[in-house]
Amino acid sequence: MKLVEVTPENAVKETFFCIKNTKKQGFKDKLKWFKKSYKEGLKIKILKNDEDKMIGFIEYVPAIKAWRPIDADNYMFIHCTYIYAKKDRNKGYGSILIEDAEKEAKTKGMDGLCVITSKGGWLANKTLFENNGFEQLEAKDRFELLSKTWNSSAKKPKFYNWTNQQKKYKGWHLLYADQCPWNEKSAVAILNVAMDYGVDLKVSKINTVEEAKMAPSGFGVFNLLHDGKLLEDHYISATRFRTILKKELDMSK
Structure with a gap:
């Protein structure tokens, strides 16, 4: 096994693992986002086997x-980590990726690692x-917010209260960031569905770390809201949104 670091120079060759088609708009948006975030310490590492096949990846950044x-x-x-094939899971590959993030954190004199997890989709268990x-x-x-620390006196990480942020969004809103390359396609x-139904959907890009930290959901980089209520916190299909839209419109009658 080997870890390959993605850089602005080799990103087109190595891809971002979660999106491999460099011609997709999502890849282009992620690349632009990555170049800026890379300067802020963000790392993407891809785990490959001896045949140069991609097994999994991890993306991490100073908190x-x-x-x-x-x-x-x-x-x-840790933003994201994933082992693609089921046959490759439970073999310690995920631990290899986490150990790399821990090594980087210790090298930089940090107090520990932290991560957001979920039983649902889009985040690791x-x-x-x-x-x-x-x-x-x-x-x-x-x-869930989890951490691992090697400094017993370190201040513990905590969530910001994203529920409080939801109240400010009146009407229909979609806020998303290019941290996830699949958000653009979903947006x-x-x-398009909103336009078909004559719904005034305000679409906004989250362009800064500060905006993401104050996002109205736990995932942060994708937020679909209606009148202060969070409807989805991760990218969805047109079919899924159509179902949500019909339900919301029926409730407002």
Whole structure:
């Protein structure tokens, strides 16, 4: 096994693992986002076998630059990690990726690692992290905040209260960031459905870390709201949005 670091120079060759087609708009948007975030300490590592086949990946960043609603001063934060094939899971590959993030955090003199997990889709299950020495600090909605520290006096990471942020969004709103390369495709699909139904959907890009930390959901980089209520916190299909839209419109009659 080998770890290959993605850089602005080799990103087109290595891809971002979760999106491999470099011609897709999502890849182009992620690349632009990555080049900026790379300067802020963000790392993407791809795990490959001896045949150069991609097995999994991890994306991590100093927590003060994390695109999630967390407050963690001197920690490394894991945005995403994933082992693609089921046959490759439970073989310790996920631990290899986490160990790389831990090594980087210690090299930079940080107090620990932290991560947001979920039983639902789009985020890793907490079991992998608990098996690697992480402890759960908080749980809110469908999300858990876990950390691993080697400094017993370090301040513990905590969630920002994203529920309070939801109240300010009146009408229909979609806020998303290019941290996830699949958000753009979903945003276009959702906007087209909204137009079909004559719904005034305000679509906004989350362009800064500060905006992401103050996002109205636990995932942070995708937020679909109607009159202060969070409807989805991860990218969805046009079909899924059509179902949500019909339900909301029926309730408002």
